[in-house]
Amino acid sequence: MDRSADGALERAWVRIPDRSWLGIEPHATRDAPWGWSDRLWHAPELSGAEWRGTPLTIFEALDWTRIDRIPALAEPARLPPGGGTAVLNLIAELAAAQRIGPLAYRGPYPTEQLFLALLESFRYESMSADPLAAFMQGALTWTPAPAERVFPADDLYVQTRGRIEKVVWRGGAYYRPDWQGVARHSPRRIVDAPDGVYCVLWALGQRLDDHLLLRPDGDLVTILAREPTAAESRPLPAAVWRGVVAAVAAQSAPPLAPFVETVAGSLSLEWGPIALDLTRIGHGRVRISDRLRQALTARLAAASARADRAALGLAAVAEMAALVGDELRRRAQAEILALPLDAQPAALEDATGAATRGRGERARDIAASVEALLGEGAAWGSARGGGDDPDVERDEGGDRDR
DSSP: OEEOTTSOEEEEEEEOTTSOEEEEEEEEEOOSTTSSEEEEEEESSOOSSSOOSEEEEEEEOOOTTSOOSBOOBSOGGGSOTTHHHHHHHHHHHHHHHTTOOOEEBOSSOOOHHHHHHHHTTEEEEOOOSOHHHHHHTTOOEEEEOOOEEEEEETTEEEEESSSEEEEEETTEEEEOSEETTEEOOOSEEEEEETTEEEEEEEETTEEEEEEEEEOTTSOEEEEOOOOOOOOOBEEOOHHHHHHHHHHHHHTSOTTTHHHHHHHHTTOEEEEEOOSSSSEEEETTEEEEEHHHHHHHHHHHHHOOSHHHHHHHHHHHHHHHHHHHHHHHHHHHHHHHHHSOGGGHHHHHHHHHHHHHHTHHHHHHHHHHHHHHHHHHHHHHHHHTTSSSOSSOBOOOGGGGGO
16 A cells, blocks of 8 residues: 555555455546546556556545545446455455544445445444345445455465454355344355364255365365266256246346346256356356255155145245346346447336236246256156166266356
């Protein structure tokens, strides 16, 4: 962090989980709706006083000697993974050192993604039973609570605030499920145990696979992850995918829901092996990990009551929707932004009406999805112990890299 003789910030660099750097160039431009803006740069390594690397986007200019707000960012999608939270943590560190807070966000994008990012370096101040809703209405303020950020080994980043809260390993982020009373869904979870802190795959309320064991201070004890067992992919019935998409649409903002369904129309669903994760999207297909299928099969085999099996089927559909939801919404937002600017308001208005009218149809799609998934589960159960599963589709070499 470089400062001028009068204490003003001239430049700052923060390291992000992949060990590259984000640079902050204060008062870089006035070409923004809010006036003066600071610019973010991305560089693989630090290179002296000159600005080198790639300019990414801009955000509201701050007085870095006295932080007074959480700034609006122009293009969050242009930041590399972990970039936004790294900059927010720097803002929180400086505000805490300046004994300033709580701070408010008054920008145009009070999204769920920003809310979750702020939880990593701030604590919200609210009497509301629904802090996310309060945030989206501009009624939430944030007290700086920066995290300690360490890089204990190659490909390993650990973030702590009294306990390990976030781990990034080989590009995948592991989270605590509880953040100041807010439940955070993640297929990669951090779990405490008597012998240390585990980074695991998690779904259907259970551990599916252990990846790392860390000491409570973040040092690596051992790598536990295994390569997935080689297997053939199995396509799932189209009805299952329609129900998963319906669940994503139902949980999305009404104007976005029809666009979610549109972008999902070019995709199909399958089970298959995946390394270190539960889902992959690419080549027109959405792959869900065989580890989830195996867990669901075992749970269905142990459930004799029809109601219990239906509840498991619904939980699995909800789990799949949570796994693919963010990517489908990202693609849906890209569809909207690709429209001409003067056409976007009408398209969003039409989409809102279509989303309202489609609620009953989505509920029927989800119910049909559960039935189809239970039917598949019966087939898996009968095939267990009998060698290869029937009606499978062999992997293409490119599919393994998705």
